[in-house]
C-alpha cells in the first residue's frame with residue numbers, strides 16, 4: 617500500500633492525439649497532473665473536453681502521444697510490457713463507465729470479488745466486501761440478474777479489493793439515484809482513507825462535492841484545479857490568458873474586466889466598479 621499522500625502518478629505536458637478526417641484531434645494538450653494516494657481526485661469538464669482520454673492515460677491503458685508520465689517515480693515509457701501488465705493487474709483498478717465492461721458476465725457477485733482478489737494476489741473476503749456496498753443479499757446473483765445500480769456497486773466493490781494503489785473510475789455515479797451514488801462514493805472514500813488514490817471522470821455535482829481535488833478540463837487543456845478547503849487555482853497560459861471559473865462569469869456580464877495590481881496582488885473588477 618502506498619504511503620498516504622505519496623504521489624502515485626505525475627504527468628507533465630501530456631498530449632493525446634486521435635486520428636480525425638480533418639487531421640489529428642488534440643484530445644489533450646500540455647496537461648500537468650499529479651495523483652496522490654489517500655485522495656479522491658475528480659476530473660470534470662464539458663463533453664469532449666478530454667476527461668476519458670486523460671483517465672485512460674492515468675490508468676496506464678493508453679500511452680500519451682507526448683509529454684512524460686511517471687508511475688510511482690518510474691517513467692512509464694521505459695517500463696517493460698511485463699512490468700506494465702503487472703502494475704495494471706496488481707496495483708490499478710479500472711471501473712468502466714458501463715459496469716458490465718469491468719465485470720465477468722458468467723460469474724455471480726461472490727465470485728466477482730474472489731476473482732478480483734485472485735487477480736490482485738490477495739486473500740478474498742467476499743462477504744465483507746459485498747456488505748460494504750449493501751450487496752450481501754445478492755452474493756449468489758449473476759451479473760445479468762443485477763440492476764444497473766447493483767452492477768455499479770459490485771464493480772466498485774470489486775475494484776476496492778486489495779486495496780489497490782490506484783482506482784480509476786469513468787463516471788462511476790452517472791445514472792445512479794442518490795442512495796446508490798452515496799454507496800458508491802462512500803466506498804471510494806473508504807478506499808482513499810485506506811490509502812488508495814482514487815481518480816474519477818465525472819459530470820456529477822454529488823461526486824465533485826466529495827472530491828479532495830478537482831481538475832477542470834476545457835478543450836483538452838487543464839483550465840483549473842481546486843483543492844477542498846483551499847482557494848481555487850487557475851492556470852495562466854504562456855500568453856497570460858486566464859480561464860475564469862464558471863461561478864465567476866456572472867460578475868463580468870459584458871465580458872470585460874479592469875485589472876489593478878495592488879501590493880503584489882492582482883484584482884479584477886467589472887468596468888465601472890469603484891476600485
Ligand SMILES: Nc1ncnc2c1ncn2[C@@H]1O[C@H](COP(=O)(O)OP(=O)(O)OP(=O)(O)O)[C@@H](O)[C@H]1O
Nearest residue numbers: 634635641643661662663664665666667668669670
Ligand atoms: N478513439 C478516439 N478516436 C478519435 N477521436 C477520439 C477518440 N477518443 C476521443 N476522441 C476525441 O477526443 C476528444 C476528447 O474526447 P474524450 O472522450 O476524452 O472527452 P470526454 O471529456 O471524456 O467526453 P465525454 O464527457 O463526452 O465522455 C473529443 O474530441 C473526442 O471526439
